[in-house]
Amino acid sequence: MFETFSYITLQQYWWIIVSLLAALFVFLMFVQGGQTLLYTLGKTEDQRTVLVNLLGRKWELTFTTLVTFGGAFFASFPLFYSTSFGGAYWVWTLILLAFVVQAVSYEYRTKKDNFLGQKTYEALLFVNGLLGTILVGTAVATFFTGSQFSVNKLNLTVLTGDQMPIISVWKGSAYGLEAALNVLNLSLGLAVFFLSRVLAILYFINRISDSEIILRSRKHLLYNAIPFVVFFLVFVISIMLSDGFAVNPIDNNVFMEPYKYLHNLLAMPLVAILFVVGVLLVLGGIILPLVKFEKFQSTGIWLAGIGTVLTVFMLLLLAGFNNTAFYPSEYDLQSSLTIQNSSSSLYTLTVMSYVSLLVPFVLAYIWYVWKSIDNKKIDIAELKSESHVY
Amino acid sequence: MENVDFSLVNWSRAQFALTAMYHYLFVPLTLGLSFIVAFMETLYVRTGNQEWKRITKFWMSLFGINFAIGVATGLILEFEFGTNWSNYSWFVGDIFGAPLAIEGIMAFFMESTFIAVMFFGWNKVSKGFHLTSTWLVAIGSNLSALWILVANAWMQNPVGMEFNPDTARNEMANFWEVLLSDVAINKFLHTVLSAYVLSSVFVIGVSAWFIIKNREYLFAKKSIRVAAVFGLLASFLTVATGDGSARNMAKYQPMKFAAMENLYDGQQNAPLAVIGLLKKNKEELDPRKEDFVFKIEIPNMLSYMAYLDPNAYVPGIHDLVKGNTEHNIISYQERIDKGSVAIKSLADYTNAKKSGNDSLAQVSLTNFKANYAHFGYGYYANRDMNELIPNVPLVFYSFRIMVGLGMHFILLFMVVLYLTRKDKMLSNKVVLYTALWSIPLAYIASELGWVVAEVGRQPWVIQDILPTIAAVSQVNSGSVQLTFWLFFVIFTGLLIAEIKIMTAQIRKGPDELKQTEINHV
Numbered sequence: 001m002f003e004t005f006s007y008i009t010l011q012q013y014w015w016i017i018v019s020l021l022a023a024l025f026v027f028l029m030f031v032q033g034g035q036t037l038l039y040t041l042g043k044t045e046d047q048r049t050v051l052v053n054l055l056g057r058k059w060e061l062t063f064t065t066l067v068t069f070g071g072a073f074f075a076s077f078p079l080f081y082s083t084s085f086g087g088a089y090w091v092w093t094l095i096l097l098a099f100v101v102q103a104v105s106y107e108y109r110t111k112k113d114n115f116l117g118q119k120t121y122e123a124l125l126f127v128n129g130l131l132g133t134i135l136v137g138t139a140v141a142t143f144f145t146g147s148q149f150s151v152n153k154l155n156l157t158v159l160t161g162d163q164m165p166i167i168s169v170w171k172g173s174a175y176g177l178e179a180a181l182n183v184l185n186l187s188l189g190l191a192v193f194f195l196s197r198v199l200a201i202l203y204f205i206n207r208i209s210d211s212e213i214i215l216r217s218r219k220h221l222l223y224n225a226i227p228f229v230v231f232f233l234v235f236v237i238s239i240m241l242s243d244g245f246a247v248n249p250i251d252n253n254v255f256m257e258p259y260k261y262l263h264n265l266l267a268m269p270l271v272a273i274l275f276v277v278g279v280l281l282v283l284g285g286i287i288l289p290l291v292k293f294e295k296f297q298s299t300g301i302w303l304a305g306i307g308t309v310l311t312v313f314m315l316l317l318l319a320g321f322n323n324t325a326f327y328p329s330e331y332d333l334q335s336s337l338t339i340q341n342s343s344s345s346l347y348t349l350t351v352m353s354y355v356s357l358l359v360p361f362v363l364a365y366i367w368y369v370w371k372s373i374d375n376k377k378i379d380i381a382e383l384k385s386e387s388h389v390y
Numbered sequence: 391m392e393n394v395d396f397s398l399v400n401w402s403r404a405q406f407a408l409t410a411m412y413h414y415l416f417v418p419l420t421l422g423l424s425f426i427v428a429f430m431e432t433l434y435v436r437t438g439n440q441e442w443k444r445i446t447k448f449w450m451s452l453f454g455i456n457f458a459i460g461v462a463t464g465l466i467l468e469f470e471f472g473t474n475w476s477n478y479s480w481f482v483g484d485i486f487g488a489p490l491a492i493e494g495i496m497a498f499f500m501e502s503t504f505i506a507v508m509f510f511g512w513n514k515v516s517k518g519f520h521l522t523s524t525w526l527v528a529i530g531s532n533l534s535a536l537w538i539l540v541a542n543a544w545m546q547n548p549v550g551m552e553f554n555p556d557t558a559r560n561e562m563a564n565f566w567e568v569l570l571s572d573v574a575i576n577k578f579l580h581t582v583l584s585a586y587v588l589s590s591v592f593v594i595g596v597s598a599w600f601i602i603k604n605r606e607y608l609f610a611k612k613s614i615r616v617a618a619v620f621g622l623l624a625s626f627l628t629v630a631t632g633d634g635s636a637r638n639m640a641k642y643q644p645m646k647f648a649a650m651e652n653l654y655d656g657q658q659n660a661p662l663a664v665i666g667l668l669k670k671n672k673e674e675l676d677p678r679k680e681d682f683v684f685k686i687e688i689p690n691m692l693s694y695m696a697y698l699d700p701n702a703y704v705p706g707i708h709d710l711v712k713g714n715t716e717h718n719i720i721s722y723q724e725r726i727d728k729g730s731v732a733i734k735s736l737a738d739y740t741n742a743k744k745s746g747n748d749s750l751a752q753v754s755l756t757n758f759k760a761n762y763a764h765f766g767y768g769y770y771a772n773r774d775m776n777e778l779i780p781n782v783p784l785v786f787y788s789f790r791i792m793v794g795l796g797m798h799f800i801l802l803f804m805v806v807l808y809l810t811r812k813d814k815m816l817s818n819k820v821v822l823y824t825a826l827w828s829i830p831l832a833y834i835a836s837e838l839g840w841v842v843a844e845v846g847r848q849p850w851v852i853q854d855i856l857p858t859i860a861a862v863s864q865v866n867s868g869s870v871q872l873t874f875w876l877f878f879v880i881f882t883g884l885l886i887a888e889i890k891i892m893t894a895q896i897r898k899g900p901d902e903l904k905q906t907e908i909n910h911v
Contacts, residue, residue: 086479112894345562
């Protein structure tokens with residue numbers, strides 16, 4: 001069936017899949033957000049144990065989504081993988097480091113003889129939550145603000161001179177760290193950070209029965225929601241009003257177009273509608289539990305979660321569709337990556353599209369499994385009866 | 391090429407090797423212990439015997455400690471293809487990316503979802519559901535091994551692809567050829583089977599410790615039985631697939647094979663040096679009569695191992711470098727020349743196309759295609775040819791130690807199986823201590839297997855097509871050096887923590903586990 005699809009259709013299909021995975025990942029980073037709230041919301045050891053265990057049962061889902069996102073991006077748009085990871089070296093490496101320390105911290109935190117001590121593992125969880133979210137947000141922001149690199153496939157044939165035979169070359173010596181210093185990038189980074197905390201709080205009040213934690217959570221929901229909304233709006237409004245990286249569909253020339261992302265929004269009404277719906281759902285998920293807690297305490301995470309997925313999903317479609325360069329180079333506009341010039345071959349995309357048919361099946365068993373083991377609220381009494389506790 | 395930043399290439403290699411070797415400290419136990427735990431739980435469900443449940447839960451707790459750190463190091467490995475090997479990621483990403491993505495979609499989610507049931511589902515789902523989940527974790531983790539090993543095998547023997555000069559990369563032409571290549575199948579089987587051997591040695595060693603300490607005899611005996619049967623079966627199959635690996639190597643990577651055997655001058659009826667002490671010689675390419683200080687040989691064995699024919703000719707390092715007309719081997723110099731033509735023709739083709747010169751483009755393309763098989767050698771024009779020879783002693787010794795240890799494990803499995811059947815395990819202190827000290831040996835054997843596979847193929851990232859010097863990312867070497875040390879400190883810290891926690895958990899023993907359960911349920 002996929003054999004009948006055109007190359008551009010498959011490229012778009014894969015951009016949709018990669019964007020959806022990224023969107024799911026941003027939502028699942030509520031685990032990271034929660035890790036930065038352990039001492040804010042948990043005042044006793046027991047309370048922190050409840051929080052850690054609640055998050056600990058989900059870290060793998062987030063982590064696996066990140067790994068799968070990486071693999072899917074590699075398989076479908078390898079030029080992005082080589083240009084961005086190999087160029088923005090420090091940003092990606094720091095993200096990786098932040099994630100490496102996470103996995104073990106849950107498993108080792110309260111174990112006997114754990115070498116680094118419980119406090120260190122908790123600190124590592126905090127670092128993962130802080131750096132992981134901010135840097136991922138910053139990296140995604142460069143899809144709109146651009147980076148400094150050049151791509152020249154002819155470099156592969158360079159055998160002499162002072163240049164190595166390397167196709168993608170990053171400019172400057174900060175290797176991506178410069179992106180974290182850009183105010184606009186950083187505002188998306190901080191928006192993601194505060195969003196992850198908001199989502200974590202909503203998740204906690206959905207799943208925890210401890211009234212003290214709930215009380216504190218309600219307070220901190222507001223404290224985190226405000227900076228999230230501010231940073232998010234700063235970013236979205238700025239990119240809507242700024243020039244964007246447009247591609248001429250006839251000669252593939254990349255040029256700066258004023259209000260490009262706003263134009264994209266208007267040119268793709270469905271994307272625009274879903275984007276607005278997503279933002280409204282996130283806001284609703286935050287505001288409803290704030291004003292009518294008893295009625296909406298369980299629905300907040302659902303609304304805000306679905307809203308987050310929709311919003312990020314649509315933002316990434318804005319970056320890649322409608323003749324737009326999704327990974328633009330400010331240094332050399334013509335080196336900018338588009339979904340056409342950076343994708344895998346027709347054959348590989350076709351093969352991978354068949355593999356993608358497994359995704360609904362995977363989602364179904366994840367849903368079924370978690371429904372069977374996560375069916376009631378969690379408290380310290382339940383944890384004490386468990387044989388596997390973080 | 392004067393322009394290669396060697397310090398960058400070497401630090402990038404060091405970082406990748408560091409990550410891979412740390413990753414592989416955790417992976418084999420996950421691959422094998424997941425099955426061992428599944429066998430044990432199956433025995434529990436079928437017999438209803440609580441003792442089997444206790445055994446299952448104990449080994450499962452060790453599985454959990456080991457699992458997280460394997461996942462963490464694996465993430466780094468996946469992304470390092472991009473961060474440190476950017477040219478590689480484009481040059482073969484069209485083929486290499488697919489198995490990584492399939493691994494995520496097909497295997498990782500299965501593993502991570504059902505592991506939750508394994509650990510948190512004991513009191514929440516039915517026995518059958520729990521057992522199925524345990525099996526799915528084992529299958530999931532082994533499936534993930536399949537896909538990453540398919541990817542690795544493809545680098546050793548690139549098949550099912552075609553170079554597209556317009557995109558300057560290799561593109562997949564046949565997915566099934568990539569998945570089902572003989573190297574891929576053999577590599578997968580050899581790797582996972584050796585992981586089962588390691589896991590069995592681990593279970594037996596830990597159980598032996600309990601017996602030494604006069605604790606949990608029945609528990610230990612039952613665990614040893616399951617592990618010894620599993621380990622013995624896996625060992626025989628590891629030998630068989632190892633044999634297949636050697637033949638594949640002789641066929642597709644003759645230089646690796648010659649290096650592994652320290653064979654400088656090719657010969658018919660080549661003997662296999664079972665044990666040998668190599669001569670130190672800096673001038674690798676100088677002809678020498680004797681490469682060994684000392685060796686014990688089996689006549690004709692090497693020829694048989696490589697080609698299933700005791701009379702077969704096995705080319706040596708000199709033959710491969712200098713060529714051998716009698717055996718139709720072209721010299722490296724010739725390959726370098728052809729590779730240079732391929733690289734230049736690719737440039738000519740691209741430029742001719744840009745300027746609209748179709749006839750020149752056509753000629754260049756023909757030239758390119760005729761010489762593409764030697765593409766990677768072109769990067770060695772005006773370079774020292776010794777760079778095309780891997781580190782012979784490292785590969786030679788690693789291979790022998792790995793095989794020797796493999797034989798030791800077979801013997802160990804047989805002896806403990808016999809002793810537990812006769813119920814004589816308790817009294818035999820030598821066997822008990824040997825079993826205990828075999829645990830680190832199993833890890834050494836596993837790591838050395840990868841040393842043979844990966845050091846042996848140097849300098850090729852993709853055999854004959856892309857060398858490390860043309861695969862690397864252009865970052866300054868100071869950055870890579872810094873991240874190397876960051877990773878080193880973090881991995882080492884986590885490893886120490888893992889070993890300490892594991893040891894503490896073992897000391898606690900299965901009994902402790904039962905007590906907490908009794909207290910809380």
